[in-house]
Amino acid sequence: PSNLDRYIMNDYLKGKFKDFEFKEFVDTRTLEEVKLQKIKEIDNNKQYLLDNDSVLYNEDLFSIDDTSLLRISGIIQNYTLYINNGLLKEEDVKQIWISETDVQHTFTYKQLLELSKMMMEKVQEIVCHANVLKTTYLDSLETIEEVEKTNWDII
Numbered sequence: 001p002s003n004l005d006r007y008i009m010n011d012y013l014k015g016k017f018k019d020f021e022f023k024e025f026v027d028t029r030t031l032e033e034v035k036l037q038k039i040k041e042i043d044n045n046k047q048y049l050l051d052n053d054s055v056l057y058n059e060d061l062f063s064i065d066d067t068s069l070l071r072i073s074g075i076i077q078n079y080t081l082y083i084n085n086g087l088l089k090e091e092d093v094k095q096i097w098i099s100e101t102d103v104q105h106t107f108t109y110k111q112l113l114e115l116s117k118m119m120m121e122k123v124q125e126i127v128c129h130a131n132v133l134k135t136t137y138l139d140s141l142e143t144i145e146e147v148e149k150t151n152w153d154i155i
Contacts, residue, residue, distance in 0.1 A: 027144070034147045039134050045152045046130035053126065055118045058111070060099040064119045072097075072116045079109055129155075 011017060029037075054061040062068070075095060082088035093109035107115065129152075137155055141147050 029144065031142075031144055031147065034144045035138050035141075038138060038147050038150055042130050042133050042152070046126055049126045050123060053122060054100050055115075055122050057115050057118055058105060058107075060101055060103055060105065062097070062115060062119065063100050064122045069116075069119055069123065072112060072119065076109075076112050076116055079112070083109070 051065050054063050056062075079088065079093050079095075083090050083093075090109045093112070095107050095109075095112055097105050097107050097112070097115070099105060132155065133150070133152070138147065138150065141150070
């Protein structure tokens with residue numbers, strides 16, 4: 001227990017609360033209000049995963065956050081432009097990429113495309129999961145208790 005808990009418990013044991021009337025808590029929220037709160041919770045979980053989750057590629061972990069996606073997309077777009085204009089051959093692409101574990105990898109053009117695809121699929125999986133929870137799943141619930149029990153892993 002915290003110091004505050006101990007302080008309150010000591011006062012209770014010394015009889016300082018004998019004149020207080022404790023009323024039972026009555027939840028006055030509507031089902032729709034609880035659903036809106038749950039949607040905020042789902043959105044927070046989604047954003048946390050988008051900012052912190054990763055994919056396993058080449059036996060290492062790679063971030064899927066917005067910065068990483070933007071960076072890999074820009075690099076691929078740049079190499080694609082050079083390749084399409086005959087300024088570079090696909091097999092000559094060697095790009096250094098640092099993993100979440102701070103290991104330096106040198107990827108080919110094809111490996112960059114594979115990693116990018118995995119990253120985007122993971123992002124889409126998270127976004128779609130959140131959407132299903134917020135719409136189809138929550139819409140099917142009829143009680144506050146059911147909504148409150150809902151968590152990210154329920155489906």
